[in-house]
Amino acid sequence: xxxxxxxxxxxxxxxxxxxxxxxxxxxxxxxxxxxxxxxxxxxxxxxxxxxxxxxxxxxxxxxxxxxxxxxxxxxxxxxxxxxxxxxxxxxxxxxxxxxxxxxxxxxxxxxxxxxxxxxxxxxxxxxxxxxxxxxxxxxxxxxxxxxxxxxxxxxxxxxxxxxxxxxxxxxxxxxxxxxxxxxxxxxxxxxxxxxxxxxxxxxxxxxxxxxxxxxxxxxxxxxxxxxxxxxxxxxxxxxxxxxxxxxxxxxxxxxxxxxxxxxxxxxxxxxxxxxxxxxxxxxxxxxxxxxxxxxxxxxxxxxxxxxxxxxxxxxxxxxxxxxxxxxxxxxxxxxxxxxxxxxxxxxxxxxxxxxxxxxxxxxxxxxxxxxxxxxxxxxxxxxxxxxxxxxxxxxxxxxxxxxxxxxxxxxxxxxxxxxxxxxxxxxxxxxxxxxxxxxxxxxxxxxxxxxxxxxxxxxxxxxxxxxxxxxxxxxxxxxxxxxxxxxxxxxxxxxxxxxxxxxxxxxxxxxxxxxxxxxxxxxxxxxxxxxxxxxxxxxxxxxxxxxxxxxxxxxxxxxxxxxxxxxxxxxxxxxxxxxxxxxxxxxxxxxxxxxxxxxxxxxxxxxxxxxxxxxxxxxxxxxxxxxxxxxxxxxxxxxxxxxxxxxxxxxxxxxxxxxxxxxxxxxx
Amino acid sequence: xxxxxxxxxxxxxxxxxxxxxxxxxxxxxxxxxxxxxxxxxxxxxxxxxxxxxxxxxxxxxxxxxxxxxxxxxxxxxxxxxxxxxxxxxxxxxxxxxxxxxxxxxx
Numbered sequence: 001x002x003x004x005x006x007x008x009x010x011x012x013x014x015x016x017x018x019x020x021x022x023x024x025x026x027x028x029x030x031x032x033x034x035x036x037x038x039x040x041x042x043x044x045x046x047x048x049x050x051x052x053x054x055x056x057x058x059x060x061x062x063x064x065x066x067x068x069x070x071x072x073x074x075x076x077x078x079x080x081x082x083x084x085x086x087x088x089x090x091x092x093x094x095x096x097x098x099x100x101x102x103x104x105x106x107x108x109x110x111x112x113x114x115x116x117x118x119x120x121x122x123x124x125x126x127x128x129x130x131x132x133x134x135x136x137x138x139x140x141x142x143x144x145x146x147x148x149x150x151x152x153x154x155x156x157x158x159x160x161x162x163x164x165x166x167x168x169x170x171x172x173x174x175x176x177x178x179x180x181x182x183x184x185x186x187x188x189x190x191x192x193x194x195x196x197x198x199x200x201x202x203x204x205x206x207x208x209x210x211x212x213x214x215x216x217x218x219x220x221x222x223x224x225x226x227x228x229x230x231x232x233x234x235x236x237x238x239x240x241x242x243x244x245x246x247x248x249x250x251x252x253x254x255x256x257x258x259x260x261x262x263x264x265x266x267x268x269x270x271x272x273x274x275x276x277x278x279x280x281x282x283x284x285x286x287x288x289x290x291x292x293x294x295x296x297x298x299x300x301x302x303x304x305x306x307x308x309x310x311x312x313x314x315x316x317x318x319x320x321x322x323x324x325x326x327x328x329x330x331x332x333x334x335x336x337x338x339x340x341x342x343x344x345x346x347x348x349x350x351x352x353x354x355x356x357x358x359x360x361x362x363x364x365x366x367x368x369x370x371x372x373x374x375x376x377x378x379x380x381x382x383x384x385x386x387x388x389x390x391x392x393x394x395x396x397x398x399x400x401x402x403x404x405x406x407x408x409x410x411x412x413x414x415x416x417x418x419x420x421x422x423x424x425x426x427x428x429x430x431x432x433x434x435x436x437x438x439x440x441x442x443x444x445x446x447x448x449x450x451x452x453x454x455x456x457x458x459x460x461x462x463x464x465x466x467x468x469x470x471x472x473x474x475x476x477x478x479x480x481x482x483x484x485x486x487x488x489x490x491x492x493x494x495x496x497x498x499x500x501x502x503x504x505x506x507x508x509x510x511x512x513x514x515x516x517x518x519x520x521x522x523x524x525x526x527x528x529x530x531x532x533x534x535x536x537x538x539x540x541x542x543x544x545x546x547x548x549x550x551x552x553x554x555x556x557x558x559x560x561x562x563x564x565x566x567x568x569x570x571x572x573x574x575x576x577x578x579x580x581x582x583x584x585x586x587x588x589x590x591x592x593x594x595x596x597x598x599x600x601x602x603x604x605x606x607x608x609x610x611x612x613x614x615x616x617x618x619x620x621x622x623x624x625x626x627x628x629x630x631x632x633x634x635x636x637x638x639x640x641x642x643x644x645x646x647x648x649x650x651x652x653x654x655x656x657x658x659x660x661x662x663x664x665x666x667x668x
Numbered sequence: 669x670x671x672x673x674x675x676x677x678x679x680x681x682x683x684x685x686x687x688x689x690x691x692x693x694x695x696x697x698x699x700x701x702x703x704x705x706x707x708x709x710x711x712x713x714x715x716x717x718x719x720x721x722x723x724x725x726x727x728x729x730x731x732x733x734x735x736x737x738x739x740x741x742x743x744x745x746x747x748x749x750x751x752x753x754x755x756x757x758x759x760x761x762x763x764x765x766x767x768x769x770x771x772x773x774x
Contacts, residue, residue, distance in 0.1 A: 640772075641770055642773030
């Protein structure tokens with residue numbers, strides 16, 4: 001954040017300084033986060049549940065206080081390492097991607113601000129601090145999406161993003177207020193008195209509200225609404241695809257790895273609230289579910305399938321990835337709802353890496369194809385951009401959940417496993433279908449972009465090393481992170497839940513697990529196979545309709561037009577809002593404006609009256625008086641006529657009068 | 669009656685003379701006639717002095733007579749001065765009409 005402030009004061013030409021400051025400060029943050037992580041790791045290794053907090057009172061009103069604070073526990077430790085690391089790679093990438101842009105410095109200013117805010121969200125111990133950083137993240141997202149604000153589509157997309165997340169944030173804020181009112185504290189953990197700790201939760205559970213929900217459940221749902229906005233769950237997902245108007249590093253950082261993950265993180269953070277009432281078994285995993293978690297699961301599963309369906313029919317390389325992100329966020333939410341914090345968070349971490357990889361790869365492709373973004377105008381890039389192809393392929397396989405080697409497989413499998421063991425199997429089937437679609441559309445995209453022959457306008461070229469090196473690093477992690485989540489060594493799950501995690505191949509021997517893994521592998525291979533069979537090396541011309549379009553034109557059109565959600569919103573909410581805005585405008589102009597005009601007219605009248613009084617009465621009176629004085633002066637001047645005899649006469653008369661008065665007064 | 673005693677009679681005559689002199693000084697246009705009026709007033713005052721001396725407590729002392737002679741001498745001097753002023757005015761304005769001497773008019 002300090003870097004952001006300093007860069008904001010720098011001038012445009014100082015690009016190197018801006019980039020250095022940003023990357024430097026994020027590097028320092030990374031170091032600090034690694035140290036913190038190490039600390040938590042050490043504590044975990046010694047079987048301690050590490051949860052350190054630093055709280056302080058910010059405002060005191062009456063008997064209650066608004067507290068702020070920071071927390072360091074396994075959850076925040078993994079998040080800060082992830083945010084810093086992925087962020088650092090993206091910052092380095094951006095120096096190459098944005099090299100031609102003249103607003104380089106401003107870009108890094110906003111990026112730094114975003115990174116600061118995101119880290120604030122992750123380490124916040126106070127709902128108030130989290131909300132403040134949450135809003136700040138939303139703001140920087142707005143600034144970055146609308147970075148090229150001269151483009152009307154970019155400005156509109158930024159506004160849409162901000163407003164849509166705002167809708168969610170209103171519910172979030174209501175949840176915060178309610179929670180504060182019920183528990184009296186904003187802190188999550190406060191040595192037993194925080195809102196996520198037993199005392200407060202017990203109080204929340206005993207109270208009930210409408211629809212048979214407990215207060216805990218109701219607050220949880222409100223907070224989920226906020227997360228739904230930020231993480232693009234089903235009704236509020238409309239801003240994410242349009243947010244691709246921003247530069248690709250922005251898409252990678254914000255809309256793949258971090259900001260949208262903030263919603264998932266929020267649910268993980270308030271998980272004790274959402275899961276309040278479920279008895280926890282000793283492994284720290286949930287056995288039952290609450291109303292709030294059920295809603296989370298279903299919304300997540302529905303989002304996963306909905307977005308995946310739309311992604312099949314998109315032609316813009318970034319839009320496919322955007323819908324893929326929405327879909328994967330649905331997976332994460334479903335994972336949280338079904339399997340607990342560890343399951344959802346693991347998918348979040350792996351997704352951050354391979355989605356950032358995919359976005360940066362897409363950016364590399366766009367850069368190499370001279371700002372072309374339509375996949376129907378690409379093709380055959382396997383030969384022209386080999387490094388990008390290799391890393392992109394790794395990312396795509398990870399996303400699809402290709403068996404065994406890639407982290408995506410393990411994380412998605414974790415979610416599917418949790419779904420399978422749930423009471424209702426509905427989400428499981430939805431998520432499996434979603435996995436099929438994911439593999440399918442990613443194969444479609446890869447074959448359009450990298451296979452076949454080149455259909456573009458100019459020749460493509462590979463990207464500079466500053467862009468491909470981060471790709472390689474991310475690809476490595478996309479594979480490597482899988483290791484910490486396999487059933488043989490469930491390190492991640494154990495770390496988050498504070499247990500120990502021995503490495504044992506017996507983990508594979510859990511009942512039903514092998515069947516599940518085989519099922520999901522088959523689904524993935526089926527998806528990839530279908531995609532390859534339909535799109536393979538074919539490279540149809542840009543004007544030709546897609547293979548599936550020929551098969552089912554209505555369905556294709558519907559999917560391509562994003563299932564008309566935006567249009568629906570336009571007709572209902574936005575039309576209503578526009579009408580309301582017009583009414584308000586009329587009211588403002590006519591009624592309030594009328595009152596103002598009336599008052600102005602009255603003032604004018606008063607001013608005229610004053611003028612009249614002034615001119616005729618005051619001035620006139622004054623003038624008259626002066627005239628009188630003048631004329632009386634004139635009169636008096638006649639007394640002084642210079643004639644001696646006249647003076648003497650007056651003197652004589654006066655003396656006679658004086659004598660008379662004296663005689664009479666002495667007589668009387 | 670006003671003329672109860674010879675003193676009263678003398679005083680009355682003196683008063684009459686004074687009034688006539690005053691009237692003349694205040695109303696005549698000619699400057700010399702104004703001087704005459706002033707002389708007349710002075711003489712009336714003299715008469716008053718003599719009357720009070722003759723019918724006063726010490727008629728044998730020469731007080732009144734001395735006073736009157738002084739007064740006549742002063743009157744003469746003053747008349748001379750006055751005439752000198754009138755001559756100067758005449759030389760300047762070519763007339764003795766007092767109504768026209770209003771250069772001090774304000």
